[in-house]
């Protein structure tokens with residue numbers, strides 16, 4: 327495995343803020359209740375999480391008791407802070423020592439910017455479930471968020487290539503946890519632009535309203551068609567606006583992650599295997615089907631002509647190329663104008679090398695056959711979508 331596909335992720339923050347709980351819910355199938363029996367983490371617990379075979383996250387869960395903190399900043403400074411792709415820093419919103427917590431965060435941020443300037447910083451303000459009732463407008467969260475952003479701006483000024491800083495309110499008791507971690511995974515996938523472009527093409531061709539891909543183990547959403555994952559209503563593309571995507575639940579992906587994971591746990595208890603999901607509502611079909619060995623594709627359609635079996639057929643037809651595109655692949659051999667254009671525009675490190683690329687007789691993946699070429703629905707190798715009218 328190339329080192330480019332291994333990404334180091336630091337998980338830091340004060341003791342009891344919820345670092346190991348998050349890791350266990352997302353990667354080890356714990357329920358939120360199960361985390362009550364976790365003990366404090368001693369020093370650094372490293373684990374490798376493989377996503378889709380080709381991308382490995384090296385998670386460094388750094389115990390947050392005072393006894394370890396100085397050690398990270400002094401004796402282990404180089405070991406901890408070099409080569410970091412993302413720092414996930416967890417705050418406890420209920421902490422009575424906010425000043426001290428922020429001060430310690432500042433020291434970590436400084437060490438990170440010195441040793442891994444381009445690392446992304448994801449700040450998760452956790453245990454929101456404990457304060458939401460007293461502070462429904464989340465004024466305290468907004469205040470703390472502003473303070474952290476200002477601090478990052480100050481410490482990143484003058485740093486070339488400083489990575490982004492994102493802040494999320496989270497709780498292990500609801501889907502907000504999935505939203506934050508999906509955003510990290512999305513950031514870490516090298517071919518994310520390529521995957522997004524293919525999903526958008528697939529959506530348009532098959533007349534779906536929205537298409538998304540989930541990682542098969544964690545059920546985190548990795549990518550979606552059209553506008554960015556956390557786009558506001560004004561950022562939706564024309565296709566999405568026309569098909570009413572703005573009216574869909576803003577938390578739909580995190581909710582799918584949470585529901586499917588808990589349903590799968592039930593399946594495991596009863597010895598069943600979770601294979602997929604489909605629902606046919608009035609004027610809306612939702613299908614969740616395996617796409618590649620470790621991913622699922624979610625397709626939402628609002629076109630009354632489309633049925634679940636048509637959607638499933640289209641998903642199965644796109645599988646081969648989605649496997650080829652992968653998460654980390656950097657040499658492309660199948661003729662496809664989406665790959666060609668995206669590599670040219672956004673991926674200077676990648677190579678698009680297709681024999682006969684300019685030969686019109688070589689069929690590209692995204693060539694849509696004319697009506698007379700359309701093969702019957704049981705044909706293999708054709709990428710004809712099951713809706714072209």
Ligand SMILES: Nc1nc2c(ncn2[C@@H]2O[C@H](COP(=O)(O)OP(=O)(O)OP(=O)(O)O)[C@@H](O)[C@H]2O)c(=O)[nH]1
Pocket residue numbers: 339340341342343344345346347348358361362363364365366367368388389390391452453454455456496497498499
């Ligand atoms: N209410 C609530 N409790 C949480 C949340 N996240 C974690 N907890 C609880 O907080 C306690 C401590 O969580 P841990 O995950 O062990 O904390 P940690 O950050 O790993 O602590 P160290 O390993 O000592 O650094 C556990 O009892 C969890 O159940 C949350 O979002 N809401």
Ligand SMILES: [Mg+2]
Pocket residue numbers: 345346347365366367387389390
């Ligand atoms: Mg811990």
